[in-house]
Amino acid sequence: xxxxxxxxxxxxxxxxxxxxxxxxxxVMVVIACVLLYLALVKGFxxxxxxxxxxxxxxxxxxxxxxxxMEFYQDKVVDYGRVLHEGGLLDILYLGxxxxxxxxxxxxxxxxxxxxxxxxxxPSSLLLGAAAQLGIYCAFILSFLLGFTPQEAASxxxxxxxxxxxxxxxxxxxxxxxxxPIAVAAYSYMALIPLIQPPIMRALTTKKxxxxxxxxxxxxxxTEKIIFPIVVTLFAxxxxxxxxxxxxxxxxxxxxxxCGVVERLSDTAQNALINIVTIFLSVTVGATSVGxxxxxxxxxxxxxxxxxxxxIALGLFAFGFSTVGGLLFGKLxxxxxxxxxxxxxxxxxxxxxxxxxxxxxxxxxxxxxSNFLLMHAMGPNVAGVIGSAxxxxxxxxxxx
Amino acid sequence: xxxxxxxxxxxxxxxxSLSGGLLxxxxxxxxxxxxxxxxMALTKLQSAIIVSFQNxxxxxxxxxxxxxxxxxxPASTPGAVALFGVEDKTAAMLMAIxxxxxxLPLNELRFISIKEVQEGx
Numbered sequence: 001x002x003x004x005x006x007x008x009x010x011x012x013x014x015x016x017x018x019x020x021x022x023x024x025x026x027v028m029v030v031i032a033c034v035l036l037y038l039a040l041v042k043g044f045x046x047x048x049x050x051x052x053x054x055x056x057x058x059x060x061x062x063x064x065x066x067x068x069m070e071f072y073q074d075k076v077v078d079y080g081r082v083l084h085e086g087g088l089l090d091i092l093y094l095g096x097x098x099x100x101x102x103x104x105x106x107x108x109x110x111x112x113x114x115x116x117x118x119x120x121x122p123s124s125l126l127l128g129a130a131a132q133l134g135i136y137c138a139f140i141l142s143f144l145l146g147f148t149p150q151e152a153a154s155x156x157x158x159x160x161x162x163x164x165x166x167x168x169x170x171x172x173x174x175x176x177x178x179x180p181i182a183v184a185a186y187s188y189m190a191l192i193p194l195i196q197p198p199i200m201r202a203l204t205t206k207k208x209x210x211x212x213x214x215x216x217x218x219x220x221x222t223e224k225i226i227f228p229i230v231v232t233l234f235a236x237x238x239x240x241x242x243x244x245x246x247x248x249x250x251x252x253x254x255x256x257x258c259g260v261v262e263r264l265s266d267t268a269q270n271a272l273i274n275i276v277t278i279f280l281s282v283t284v285g286a287t288s289v290g291x292x293x294x295x296x297x298x299x300x301x302x303x304x305x306x307x308x309x310x311i312a313l314g315l316f317a318f319g320f321s322t323v324g325g326l327l328f329g330k331l332x333x334x335x336x337x338x339x340x341x342x343x344x345x346x347x348x349x350x351x352x353x354x355x356x357x358x359x360x361x362x363x364x365x366x367x368x369s370n371f372l373l374m375h376a377m378g379p380n381v382a383g384v385i386g387s388a389x390x391x392x393x394x395x396x397x398x399x
Numbered sequence: 400x401x402x403x404x405x406x407x408x409x410x411x412x413x414x415x416s417l418s419g420g421l422l423x424x425x426x427x428x429x430x431x432x433x434x435x436x437x438x439m440a441l442t443k444l445q446s447a448i449i450v451s452f453q454n455x456x457x458x459x460x461x462x463x464x465x466x467x468x469x470x471x472x473p474a475s476t477p478g479a480v481a482l483f484g485v486e487d488k489t490a491a492m493l494m495a496i497x498x499x500x501x502x503l504p505l506n507e508l509r510f511i512s513i514k515e516v517q518e519g520x
Contacts, residue, residue, distance in 0.1 A: 112516070122442040129428075129435040136424035143420045152420070222449050230441050238434055353516060371500070382435065389434045393427050 018062035024290030024303045025060040032057035032285075035183075038190075045190035048163065051281025052183060059089065059286035066090075067286040072097065072175060073294045093283040096171055096178070101280040102164035103248040108273025109164075109384065110228070110252025111265050113352065117378040119223050120216035124344075126328060128382025131348025132390045133324025134159030138317035139394075145309055150174050153394040155310055158185045159317025160387030161192070161349035167284060168245060169391045172399055176300050179288035180307040184314035189351045195315070196322050196346050196358045203326045204342050208333055209366035211341040213375045224257040235389065241399065242392025249384065321349045325379065347376035350383030484515035 011017055019026055035053035039046040059067045067089040071082050077097065082090050095101040118124050139156030147155060154170040154177055166185040170178050188195065201209075228250035236243045255265040288302040329345025343363045347355040356376035363372040415423070482490050490513045498505045 119442055119446065122439040122446075125435040125439040125442075126432075129432045132431050133428065136428050139427075140417075140420055140424055143417065149415055149420065149423075219446075220449060220453065222453075223446055226445055226449070227442065230445055231438055234438060234441060235434060238437070239430070385438065386431055386435055390427065390431050393430045397423065397427075 013063070015062045015064070021062065022291035024301050025062065026290070027303060028060040028288060028290035029057060032060065045186050047277060048186050048281045049190065051278055052186065052285035055089065055282035055285025056179075056288045057285075058282075059288065060290050067093065067283075067289070069287060069289045069292050073292075073300070089283055089286045092279045093286065095276075095279055096167060096283050096287075097175065099168050099171055099244060101276050102168035102171075103244045104276045105164040105273060105280065106245050106248040106388075107252040108268050108276070109352070110249040110254075111256045111268035112273075113249075113253055113256075113381050113384070114377070115227055115253060115381055116219040116224060117216065117374050118381050119219045119227055121375070121378050123332065124378030125382045125385070127325050127332070127345045127348040127379035128350070128384075128386040129348075130328030130345065131321045131325030131350075131379065131383050132160060132386045134317040134319065134321030134349075135387070135390050135394075137320040138313050141316060142309075142313050145313070147306075147309075148174075150398050151177055153398045154181055155313050156317060157181075157387070157391055157394065158188065158310075158314040159321040159349075160383070160390055161185075161189055161318060161321060161351040161355065162384060162387040163189060164280075165245060165350075165387045165391045167280070169395060172395055176294070177306070177310065178284060179302050180310040181314075182284040183288065184311050187311075188314055188318045189354065192318075192349075192351050192354045193358055193361075195318055196349075196355065197362050199319060199322045200326060200343055200346050200358075200362050203323065204330065206366055208330065208342050209363060210370065211333065211338060212367065212370055213341050213344075213372065214339065216374070216378075221257070221259070225254070228253040228257070231385065235385070235392075239389060239392040239396060241396040242388055245388040245391065246385065249388065318349065322346045325349060325383075341370070341372055341375070344372055344376040344379050348379040348383045348386070350380065350387045352380050352384060353377065355383070356380040480510045481512035482514075483512065485513045 019029075032053045035049055035056065038044040039049035039053060058064060059069075064087070066087040068082075068086060071077065071086065071090065072093075079094070082094065135156040136159075137156075138159050139152045142152035142155040143149065150173040154166075154174040157166045157169045158181060160166065163182070163185050167178065167182055170181045174181075232247055232250040235246045252265075252268050255261050255268055290301050290303050292299070292301040294300045325345035325348035326342055327345070328348075329340065329342030332340040332345070333342045341359075341363060343359045347359045349355050356373055356379075359376035360371070360373040363370040480490060480494075485493075490510075493513060494505060494508070494510055497510075498508055501508070
């Protein structure tokens with residue numbers, strides 16, 4: 001036995017020897033470590049960012065064979081090949097590719113969401129609609145920057161501030177952009193407390209921010225049970241492509257409100273959503289491969305000019321969604337004779353409950369006796385429905 | 400017209416013009432508004448029907464002779480509070496804060512449940 005040959009083979013097949021074959025992968029390992037630092041030390045959306053960053057780390061370490069992004073470059077994916085030759089993350093990624101995980105996450109979100117504030121003040125839905133403005137502004141800008149309509153639609157949906165919706169739409173329209181879009185969407189959701197307040201202060205007067213809102217009426221159990229059924233019937237009949245998202249969201253909510261399936265409600269809002277979050281975050285992170293060549297010989301890795309554009313467009317989309325909600329909030333302030341605090345408009349972006357907390361915080365800075373949290377939860381959950389409808393529209397047109 | 404043509408195949412959409420994209424955006428935000436306005440109307444209608452039905456039933460119940468006098472509930476009994484993911488100490492603190500903010504004594508408030516809201520998305 002030639003010990004030297006054995007050691008040489010061991011070295012040649014080790015990841016250390018291959019780490020710098022493509023420098024892009026090594027850079028991605030560093031980026032993954034930075035994201036891990038942000039999640040673990042700075043507390044930026046740790047529930048998702050830890051998984052995303054670790055998936056990114058795993059996929060960029062050479063020769064691991066956990067994920068093969070080259071399998072997904074064809075328009076029609078050969079799933080037989082994925083099952084036969086794929087690694088662990090390839091198999092788990094099927095849940096993203098087929099749009100299963102985002103819908104299961106929506107089931108959990110539905111089971112955790114109380115639509116009471118929305119039912120007691122249905123006009124909140126208008127704020128949820130206005131806060132989708134950023135989706136369409138970013139869509140147009142992306143289009144101008146040279147993205148295809150499908151890519152532009154996927155980038156625009158970042159403005160909905162809804163991670164599962166962004167992943168659902170992107171996996172259907174432009175799956176090659178899934179990594180940068182998911183990272184941008186979740187990063188900006190984590191940064192909402194930094195992004196929104198300056199815009200909120202710039203667009204509202206002190207008098208408007210000080211507005212105290214009246215207590216909303218109590219909502220009966222019957223209303224809460226009928227609401228998800230009515231919304232599902234209407235939304236799915238209007239836009240059938242929205243059925244997976246709205247259907248699961250409302251099913252989860254029905255589990256919560258009906259009071260006869262406590263175990264299912266508990267599973268949906270705890271065990272199931274946690275399991276799916278692990279699968280989703282790790283596999284989405286694993287799509288961010290530093291070096292990747294598509295079938296046309298074009299570099300489609302994470303480290304590209306397109307990624308920088310997407311990160312910038314995501315911020316633009318978030319900003320304009322906030323602006324849309326605030327401007328409509330100001331309109332409601334005028335029309336209601338000063339009874340609606342326009343700050344609740346910014347909660348129309350659907351990052352639940354972070355955006356509502358920001359409304360509460362900025363409102364309380366202006367008037368310490370102001371409690372906007374429950375009022376902001378209405379537009380906040382309306383934003384979830386609004387972004388799902390926007391995604392359904394984009395899917396039906398561009399899918 | 401453009402919308403209908405565009406909706407037909409994805410291939411045609413890769414070639415839409417800027418004006419086509421703008422039109423698509425206007426239609427898109429309009430669809431979101433229309434959908435949510437319709438849900439708003441349905442929610443109001445649903446609430447109106449349920450509230451009026453409950454009011455009617457309440458009047459009927461009030462008109463019917465009571466089978467027996469209800470047991471008097473002591474004013475100072477707030478009832479059991481269901482706690483989900485919240486410790487007793489935290490719950491007591493939250494109830495005290497709410498009472499203080501509302502400027503009401505605790506025995507005039509009734510807490511049904513306290514649940515920790517976890518970030519969902």
